[in-house]
Amino acid sequence: MKDADLKVANEWQRELDRHGFMQQCTKLLQMMEDKVSESAKLMEEKxxxxxRSEQEREKLRNRLSEVELGLLRVEDEKRELQHRIKELDHSLKQSNELNGQLENKHYHEERRLKNKLRQLDEVN
Structure with a gap:
């Protein structure tokens, strides 16, 4: 800066100082810096x-996937059990049919043997 310019600047500063403008400007500047700093802190917190919200959301997504997989396993197991129940019902039905046939055969065999015994008793 030229000496003349420096002299003018110093005069302006003295004039501003005399009216307290420099002090007010300094206070305003400090207040603005404080607000900027406060805003920066708030932004950092946000x-x-x-x-944290994104991390929590990711954890929840992972947990949901685990639950869905568990649900699929349970559904598969349920289908297997339902199939096994059908097989057991079919086996029971076959067993009951065979049992009925055996009872019928036994009944007829018993009648035949009793008739034979009666015939033998009549002969004696």
Whole structure:
């Protein structure tokens, strides 16, 4: 800066100082810097909250996937059990039919043997 310019600047500063403008400007500047700093802190806190929310969301997504897989396993097991029940019902039905046939055969065999015994008794 030229000496003349420096002299003008110093005069302006003295004039501003005399009216207290420099002090007011300094206070305003400090207040603005404080607000900027406060805003930066708030933004940082919000960014951290967003990051935590995203992490929590990811954990929930993972847990949901685990639950869905578990549900699929349970559904598969249910289908297997239902199939096994059908097989057992079919086996029971066959067993009952065979049992009925055996009872019928036994009944007729018993009648035949009793008739034979009666015939033998009549002969004696």
């Amino acid at each position: 960014e951290k909250k967003v990051e």
